[in-house]
Amino acid sequence: MMNDQDNMLKKTTSGGLSAIYPELRDRRVIITGGATGIGAGLVEAFTLQGAQVIFVDIQDVDGQALAHRLAPGALHAPAYHHLDLTQIDAVTGAISGFVKDLGGVDILINNAANDDRHAIGDVTPAFWEERMNVNLRHQFFAAQAVIPAMRGAGGGVIVNFGSISWHLGLPDLVLYQTAKAAISGLTRSLARDLGRDNIRVNTIVPGNVKTPRQEKWYTPEGEAEIVAAQCLPGRITPQDVAALALFLSSDGARMCTGHDYWVDAGWR
Numbered sequence: 677m678m679n680d681q682d683n684m685l686k687k688t689t690s691g692g693l694s695a696i697y698p699e700l701r702d703r704r705v706i707i708t709g710g711a712t713g714i715g716a717g718l719v720e721a722f723t724l725q726g727a728q729v730i731f732v733d734i735q736d737v738d739g740q741a742l743a744h745r746l747a748p749g750a751l752h753a754p755a756y757h758h759l760d761l762t763q764i765d766a767v768t769g770a771i772s773g774f775v776k777d778l779g780g781v782d783i784l785i786n787n788a789a790n791d792d793r794h795a796i797g798d799v800t801p802a803f804w805e806e807r808m809n810v811n812l813r814h815q816f817f818a819a820q821a822v823i824p825a826m827r828g829a830g831g832g833v834i835v836n837f838g839s840i841s842w843h844l845g846l847p848d849l850v851l852y853q854t855a856k857a858a859i860s861g862l863t864r865s866l867a868r869d870l871g872r873d874n875i876r877v878n879t880i881v882p883g884n885v886k887t888p889r890q891e892k893w894y895t896p897e898g899e900a901e902i903v904a905a906q907c908l909p910g911r912i913t914p915q916d917v918a919a920l921a922l923f924l925s926s927d928g929a930r931m932c933t934g935h936d937y938w939v940d941a942g943w944r
């Protein structure tokens with residue numbers, strides 16, 4: 677017999693989000709950059725699994741609207757909080773507070789980033805710092821803030837977001853790509869140090885995902901060029917990425933750690 681959660685899942689999702697992981701029900705999840713784009717897809721996907729989701733962002737209108745849209749029928753309504761991830765003291769304090777409120781934490785999804793284009797000649801030391809802070813630094817400190825609770829509970833899952841961009845060497849993204857390349861090293865290092873505590877750490881490497889922000893960078897012709905370079909036809913959606921995040925967070929992935937997992941439709 678279908679319950680409300682099953683009905684909601686059936687009504688509101690498509691394609692990549694067909695799986696239900698019973699163990700994700702009630703799991704405590706913190707998602708960064710959850711107000712828009714892929715992050716919003718992650719918030720929706722974990723909420724539909726019946727998880728307890730707290731998500732943070734700086735886009736308050738979108739964050740609150742998403743929390744409001746997902747609340748009806750949810751086993752646990754997702755909670756939105758404003759948090760600027762470039763402010764490390766605030767990150768550490770907020771995440772420790774969320775862990776306290778949730779009575780622990782099972783899953784951290786380090787999704788937030790900023791892929792503003794920039795030319796090499798325009799980079800100043802201050803801009804370097806700012807790009808590393810928005811694209812790399814918070815992933816480490818958010819992880820550091822959840823580790824004690826995960827250790828105490830006997831395990832947990834951390835999913836970091838990398839990018840296909842530096843693998844392809846895309847133009848005008850040198851600092852973003854430098855930060856995203858470091859995330860693979862961060863993941864491997866954390867996975868090694870935390871594995872014996874049963875904390876799994878992986879990187880999701882998205883290809884080009886159709887989000888409102890990506891539509892700002894690519895014309896329809898540019899999108900067509902990307903699709904032509906993929907093995908598979910069609911555009912990758914936030915739901916396709918969320919489907920991988922759900923699997924990596926599930927008990928089915930219990931022996932997966934320390935690696936990059938790609939969802940790129942075979943873009944080369």
Ligand SMILES: NC(=O)c1ccc[n+]([C@@H]2O[C@H](COP(=O)([O-])OP(=O)(O)OC[C@H]3O[C@@H](n4cnc5c(N)ncnc54)[C@H](O)[C@@H]3O)[C@@H](O)[C@H]2O)c1
Binds near residue numbers: 710733883
């Ligand atoms: N969309 C793609 O094609 C693509 C491709 C490769 C990698 N990725 C990666 O996937 C993740 C999600 O990408 P997206 O396309 O949804 O990005 P997006 O820019 O659409 O969304 C990122 C979210 O992070 C938030 N954010 C940015 N700076 C923040 C800050 N200082 N504090 C708090 N929140 C902040 C933004 O407000 C936004 O809601 C990112 O890590 C990105 O690098 C995306």
